[in-house]
Amino acid sequence: MPSLSGLYRYPLKSGRGEALQRSAVDGLGLHGDRRWMLVDADNGRFITQRLLPQMSQLSARYDARGGLTLSAPGRADLAVALPDPEQDLRGVIVWRDSLRVPDAGEEAAQWLSDLLGKACRLVQVPEERARQVDTAYAQPGDRVAFADGFPLLLIGQASLDDLSQRVGQPLSMLRFRPNLVVTGSEPYAEDGWKRIRIGEVEFEVAKGCSRCILTTIDPQTGERDAQREPLATLKTYREREGDVFFGQNLLPRGVGELQLGMTVEVLE
Known part of the structure; x- marks a missing residue:
């Protein structure tokens, strides 16, 4: 059964992330995220x-x-x-x-x-x-703070492990700035999820996350990768209609508390 293995908050948009043991979920995602x-x-x-x-x-x-x-x-x-x-x-x-x-x-x-x-x-x-989320993927009243488009981003640890193997070096999850990391699923299993529940909180999977040049910046040093990795490798197998996708954007369908180790139940 998949479980929650990572919780990250980014209080300042594009600033360093905070690794959390637990976090409340409110109407805008993780409490304090990108406010x-x-x-x-x-x-x-x-x-x-x-x-x-x-x-x-x-x-x-x-x-x-x-x-x-x-x-x-x-x-x-x-x-x-x-x-x-x-x-x-x-x-x-x-x-x-x-x-x-x-x-x-x-x-x-x-x-x-x-x-x-x-x-x-x-x-x-x-x-x-807060801003209205794009109604092509959300309901009227769904809101997002200063994140690019959606309140939450989820990535499977197995998906990152697969990408790291393809690139030929271990990659930090923080390159991709997720809020939730899930362990115990197959690589890219999250691509097929529509609704999940973690603890008492349900989430709707809205759409895949299209990736940009920011993924080529090392979060430890601030330096750009000269080979444009991992974006270059992602383009070889995760590109469609001109966009490169990695991770899934989520909408919270309730409020509650998340904690590392919680079971991730795939509802649909």
Whole structure:
């Protein structure tokens, strides 16, 4: 029987991940996941490792009150309080979505701009201001915070093991930034799942996750792979209609608590 072997949260979009033993699931996925984001100070467009690979070295630890502690090599940590959800609203753009969300203030903006060498702002999304998930794959009312398109991403450990063997070197799961890792299933078994249950929480499998250049960035060093691996290998056997797929996007169909070791029940 498959089981939950990995739980990861990314408090800041494109920042370092946090490995968790347990996590609550709310309407936006794992509690605290990608509720914060960097945007260009001039135009409000979201910033990720695609533009600034050095963001892989930026840690943003989530605290119990919803704030962050920012840290990076050679820098003093900075505590950032959860901003007022109705004050200092800033217009931001995530792919095709435009929304207004609270700005975290000048101190955080300066700390991050100095670190990254680019004028940026730190913003946070309250649940009531979250984006609608694409209704081609979801229901009206399904929401996502600052993740690219869906609240949760699941990858089977056997799928990564198979890819690592094809590439010829062990690959870190964090290259692919999943929330949930499942052990005990066949490689790519998750491609055929439609509904699963972990603990008391059910999830709908919405669609495969199309992968981009971000997978070629080593999460430990922030360096891009000169051979464009593992994307180059994925293209040889996981490409369809011009996109390369690895992992499955999920929608939560309830709230509850997840814990490592829980059984993953395939319902459909």
